[in-house]
Amino acid sequence: MRYSALAQLNKPYDYPNEDGHFGPYGGRFVAETLMAPIEELTAAYETAMADKTFLDELDHELKHYVGRPSPLYFAARWSEMVGGAKIYLKREDLNHTGAHKINNTVGQALLARRMGKKRVIAETGAGQHGVATATVAARFGMECIVYMGEEDIQRQAINVFRMKLLGATVVPVTAGSKTLKDALNEALRDWVTNVDDTFYIIGTVAGPHPYPAMVRDFQAIIGREAKQQILEHEGRLPDAVMACVGGGSNALGLFYPFIEDEQVEIIGVEAAGHGLATGEHAAPLCAGKAGVLHGNRTYLMEDTGGQIIPTHSISAGLDYPGVGPELSWLKDTGRAQFVSATDDEALAAFHNLTQVEGIIPALESSHALAYAAKQAAKMDKDQILVVNLSGRGDKDIHTVAELEGITL
Amino acid sequence: MSRIKQRFAELTQQGRKALIPYLTAGDPEPAFTVPLMHAMVEAGADILELGVPFSDPMAEGPVIQHAMERALEHHVSLQDVINMVKTFRETDTDTPVLLMGYLNPIEVTGYEKFVTQAVEAGIDGVLLVDLPPEEATELKGFAKGKLDTVFLVSPTTTEKRTEKIARASSGFVYYVSLKGVTGAGHLDTEQVINKVEEIKRHTDLPVGVGFGIKDASTAQQISRVADAVIVGSALVKLVEANQSSQDDAILAVSELITSMRKGMDADSTSSAA
Numbered sequence: 001m002r003y004s005a006l007a008q009l010n011k012p013y014d015y016p017n018e019d020g021h022f023g024p025y026g027g028r029f030v031a032e033t034l035m036a037p038i039e040e041l042t043a044a045y046e047t048a049m050a051d052k053t054f055l056d057e058l059d060h061e062l063k064h065y066v067g068r069p070s071p072l073y074f075a076a077r078w079s080e081m082v083g084g085a086k087i088y089l090k091r092e093d094l095n096h097t098g099a100h101k102i103n104n105t106v107g108q109a110l111l112a113r114r115m116g117k118k119r120v121i122a123e124t125g126a127g128q129h130g131v132a133t134a135t136v137a138a139r140f141g142m143e144c145i146v147y148m149g150e151e152d153i154q155r156q157a158i159n160v161f162r163m164k165l166l167g168a169t170v171v172p173v174t175a176g177s178k179t180l181k182d183a184l185n186e187a188l189r190d191w192v193t194n195v196d197d198t199f200y201i202i203g204t205v206a207g208p209h210p211y212p213a214m215v216r217d218f219q220a221i222i223g224r225e226a227k228q229q230i231l232e233h234e235g236r237l238p239d240a241v242m243a244c245v246g247g248g249s250n251a252l253g254l255f256y257p258f259i260e261d262e263q264v265e266i267i268g269v270e271a272a273g274h275g276l277a278t279g280e281h282a283a284p285l286c287a288g289k290a291g292v293l294h295g296n297r298t299y300l301m302e303d304t305g306g307q308i309i310p311t312h313s314i315s316a317g318l319d320y321p322g323v324g325p326e327l328s329w330l331k332d333t334g335r336a337q338f339v340s341a342t343d344d345e346a347l348a349a350f351h352n353l354t355q356v357e358g359i360i361p362a363l364e365s366s367h368a369l370a371y372a373a374k375q376a377a378k379m380d381k382d383q384i385l386v387v388n389l390s391g392r393g394d395k396d397i398h399t400v401a402e403l404e405g406i407t408l
Numbered sequence: 409m410s411r412i413k414q415r416f417a418e419l420t421q422q423g424r425k426a427l428i429p430y431l432t433a434g435d436p437e438p439a440f441t442v443p444l445m446h447a448m449v450e451a452g453a454d455i456l457e458l459g460v461p462f463s464d465p466m467a468e469g470p471v472i473q474h475a476m477e478r479a480l481e482h483h484v485s486l487q488d489v490i491n492m493v494k495t496f497r498e499t500d501t502d503t504p505v506l507l508m509g510y511l512n513p514i515e516v517t518g519y520e521k522f523v524t525q526a527v528e529a530g531i532d533g534v535l536l537v538d539l540p541p542e543e544a545t546e547l548k549g550f551a552k553g554k555l556d557t558v559f560l561v562s563p564t565t566t567e568k569r570t571e572k573i574a575r576a577s578s579g580f581v582y583y584v585s586l587k588g589v590t591g592a593g594h595l596d597t598e599q600v601i602n603k604v605e606e607i608k609r610h611t612d613l614p615v616g617v618g619f620g621i622k623d624a625s626t627a628q629q630i631s632r633v634a635d636a637v638i639v640g641s642a643l644v645k646l647v648e649a650n651q652s653s654q655d656d657a658i659l660a661v662s663e664l665i666t667s668m669r670k671g672m673d674a675d676s677t678s679s680a681a
Contacts, residue, residue, distance in 0.1 A: 031467040032562040032573070033564050034564075036562075036565060289516070291512045291516055
């Protein structure tokens with residue numbers, strides 16, 4: 001099935017097309033005022049990616065500031081506990097600021113500087129992208145405004161304080177469901193108002209073209225390194241690569257360099273919340289329909305009238321009703337499979353990894369770990385799974401403690 | 409000839425400019441909408457712009473966001489809005505009605521089905537904030553000759569894009585007078601004059617101007633330079649302030665429209681004289 005699926009895709013894999021479409025997905029569905037700035041951004045981005053000076057600068061920052069390459073770690077004890085395939089973890093949790101998000105914010109901040117923009121804005125859910133944006137804004141001396149849903153501000157108090165320490169202004173968003181999607185709306189409203197001097201650093205592989213492609217390209221360092229590292233460790237490619245999917249930036253970052261490797265299975269894990277059957281989840285690819293939101297056509301959580309519906313996940317970073325358009329395309333063409341893990345399954349994986357490997361994973365990444373454990377158990381001992389450990393779990397210990405009735 | 413085209417032709421003959429008030433369908437509750445539409449026409453509206461509530465209205469300021477939230481508390485859907493126009497048409501077959509909103513409710517309905525239903529209900533045009541002409545080819549295909557498609561030009565639009573947008577538009581071209589969301593900022597009349605002239609270099613369609621028009625004086629200023637004056641947040645604010653009484657809401661909205669109408673007509677009469 002994987003072979004015929006790949007046959008539907010262009011070879012070489014060269015999506016998106018010049019209008020930013022991945023098959024029927026992606027595109028530019030924005031207010032007219034934003035069309036000029038996104039065209040300007042597209043041109044600047046394309047020029048930068050063909051400019052050796054820019055790429056050298058980016059490499060330098062990734063190496064000396066972010067701390068790349070991140071290790072590809074063989075989780076021997078956890079693999080043994082699970083009983084099956086060898087599981088390797090791509091340690092994005094070891095990056096500066098503790099997650100993969102900074103790969104992208106470094107890239108976009110360098111681009112903003114090149115374009116002469118002195119003010120950057122961002123949306124954030126769990127606060128990881130907000131922290132990563134505030135960090136690079138401090139690093140490059142830019143003004144930084146972060147929009148964050150009021151409910152997320154309550155859930156992620158530590159990250160809010162981190163952003164403030166870094167000099168960012170955190171603006172609470174009280175509209176709608178007061179979560180990530182509303183923060184994105186508010187950031188778009190800021191951009192439309194302050195379009196001349198402002199660069200909008202989107203944190204995931206969604207939004208109007210060129211964001212889905214640009215964020216993917218900045219995150220693809222994850223998959224490029226993982227590929228080289230697994231070849232060093234094992235002398236062959238893995239049987240499957242796996243990552244959690246909220247908006248999809250850590251997933252696509254790992255998947256993208258493997259798309260043309262037909263023998264590598266690609267699996268994205270969405271947040272099933274209380275279970276797909278309850279409707280309280282954040283799994284648009286598993287249980288949603290196509291629609292248009294936040295500048296792109298993609299799978300969404302929506303009602304029959306096209307209104308966006310509230311999502312639920314234990315992890316704020318996965319609590320988003322949409323997903324990157326390229327993942328929608330990889331789903332429809334069959335090149336990637338999308339599955340889900342519930343809050344409880346993610347929590348169990350969180351504890352297991354912590355106890356047998358001494359690594360506290362983010363609750364987001366714990367969804368990928370939960371499914372990886374299930375999958376690995378069905379595989380042979382000589383098979384190989386690579387899982388993206390997209391972030392560290394320190395930010396989540398309050399959530400976990402509270403769920404378990406522990407007062408810190 | 410479409411009702412919108414017809415209306416602009418009549419106004420040109422009379423030497424007057426079009427006044428286009430906006431209201432969010434279903435705000436503060438569904439029963440308000442059709443009576444408000446009739447009252448707006450009575451007070452001097454030439455074309456009505458009816459907002460379809462959407463959960464994520466990314467180009468709206470707080471006033472229209474809250475109006476959409478109030479309507480969504482009553483689960484007002486695209487289907488409900490189409491039915492409201494059907495009811496409105498039972499007693500008003502002349503006044504053009506333009507739907508304004510976001511693409512997703514139409515996307516899930518299906519473009520062909522939406523156009524059929526809209527035309528059947530007596531809707532004359534559609535303006536979708538998050539649908540630039542580049543992405544509108546399919547919808548335009550179904551709408552052609554049946555439903556006007558109004559596209560937006562903004563202060564950041566390049567002349568090359570203005571040309572493309574003008575070509576894609578029918579009914580009129582909507583010029584967003586400022587960088588920002590609805591209900592924001594102050595008008596820069598000089599800038600509006602330049603941009604309207606630029607649009608007119610590329611089309612014979614009328615040009616409407618919206619964003620930042622809030623009273624008789626701003627309506628008058630804009631009517632001097634554009635073919636239509638579009639008023640949104642200022643009216644929605646009045647509905648919000650009078651949400652406990654339909655009669656009070658009608659009174660307040662009618663008063664503002666009447667004063668704008670007077671401002672615009674006084675000007676056009678004196679300049680004609």
